[in-house]
Amino acid sequence: MQLDADDVKAVTTRLKRAHGHLASVIRMLEEGAECEDALTQLAAVNKAINRGGYALVATGLHQCLVEEGPDSVDTKKLEKLFLALA
Template sequence: MSDHHKHRKSIVNRLARIEGHVRSVKDMAASDRDCGDLLIQLAAIRSALDNCGKLILKDHLEGCVVEAVKEGDDKVMDKLNDAIDKFIR
């Protein structure tokens, strides 16, 4: 892990929790649990993914983008805008 990814450990931990949550919802679906319960859990997963995405964006801005600007990368803003467009649809 590079120094400019200071949130990476937290991101990996969040993704592991999300992975476990998805697995439990899959088990709920296989157990024929109530559809409303499944939708509530999916909403929680979506929120967790969005929050993880925000943290990745913060990591990217504070680390990768700052580093690219320091190195004179002229395309850094194009890359950032592309990433944002793909993340927010």
């Protein structure tokens, strides 16, 4: 399913922020930052990416429900998408 650009704008913004944050973590490592500090920041990046993924699935599910109705939801496909994020 192709999602509307307006519907995924918040997800895109979140992932761009995570991308910038990841670049900061890489820079920290290259500059010899403490392991604990880098791991703490990396955990934050990981959480932001995961939240972006879940938000993307939720956006797609909402679009399916609104445009095609509850019977259009492929539960096996949805389960596979959620498990891919686990």
